[in-house]
Amino acid sequence: MTDTVVIAEISKGKVSPTTNELISAANILGTDCTLVIPCTDSSLADQASNISGVAKIIAAKSSVFTNYDASGWAQALDSVAPQGIIVTAASAQSKDLAARIAARRNVSVVQDVISIDGTTLSTPIYSGKAIENVAINGNVVVSIRPNVFPGVSNDGSCDIQVIDASGDLSTAVKELVERASTRLDVSEANIIISGGRGMGSPDNFSHLEEIADTLGAAVGASRAAVDTWDDIPHSMQVGQTGKTVNPNLYIAVGISGAIQHLAGMRSSKYIVAINKDADAPIFQYADYGIVSTWEEALPVLSSALSNMLS
Secondary structure, X not given: OOEEEEEOOEEXXXXXXXXXXXXXXXXXXXXXXXXXXXXXXXXXXXXXXXXXXXXXEEEEEOHHHHXXXXXXXXXXXXXXXXXXXXXXXXXXXXXXXXXXXXXXXXXXXXXXXXEEEOOEEEEEEOOOOEEEEEEOOOOOEEEEOOOOOOOOOOOOOOOEEEEEOOOOOOOOOOOOOOOXXXXXXXXXXXXXXXXXXXXXOHHHHHHHHHHHHHHOOEEEEOHHHHHHOOOOOHHHEEOOOOEOOOOOEEEEEOOOOOHHHHHHHOOOOEEEEEEOOOOOHHHHOOOEEEEOOHHHHHHHHHHHHHHHHO
16 A cells, blocks of 8 residues: 655644544555654654554654745645655645645645545535545545544654755745634634524624633534625635534524535534524434524523523
8 A cells, every 4th residue: 555644734833633633544545654744843743742543753844834835835845755645634724735745746636535435535526516536546645624534542652753844945934914813713613603694694693702702612604604795704614615523512503504514514412503494404413403583592592601601
């Protein structure tokens, strides 16, 4: 079988748990998995030294990894990653990186993979309306959708090799200023409350945010809401063409339950649905269903939660 190379997913200066899922997928695709960790300080790699299913860890150390720069990251990682099937996460940044590394190595790229059967990869197409099966032969670059594959355990042990990946970089991003936000990302949250077009207006998402603040939850949205209102960003979208989530609790408000949305959240441990249409498909997957308008249900839910947690 082919060797595999996983590019670790870094989130908020730490090795993301998504990396464990990437290694799980890589072990299906091939053998002798090498984990490459982009970093400015090689001590970051210590966080991954106990991940199972890894034959070798490479800490790719370079100042270029301070902020994301597509060209710089692709050049630096290409210089240190061994040959084999390269696996990244299907986040917006990592899909960009996957495509650039594939171009540098003159190999194919398969994005947003949701299942692997031998050498056949499945990926959604046409905005999630169909699934394409792609047969691979030889080295490729693959991005894996988060929260789809089970992560490997953290009871392994592996030595770390530190490699200077600075290289001869012609450009680099010197500073990246992000919009201030304390809101959790839906792909990382244990509790998510999502709104659909049934919320009536993007302004009404403030009611979801109030409950999210009480629960320490993330706020998500259906594709219908994202497509309808410019004020609801794609980063909030849960579903086949958005983010796949696997929280302990998922609260769907004003979401009918289109198949594309269900594909992104039906593995949640508990699902609560609030919808005024008793025949909405979402109720077939909900553990608890409330037939009501959001205007009636959310104030009662917010008050009950506040009293319970006060």
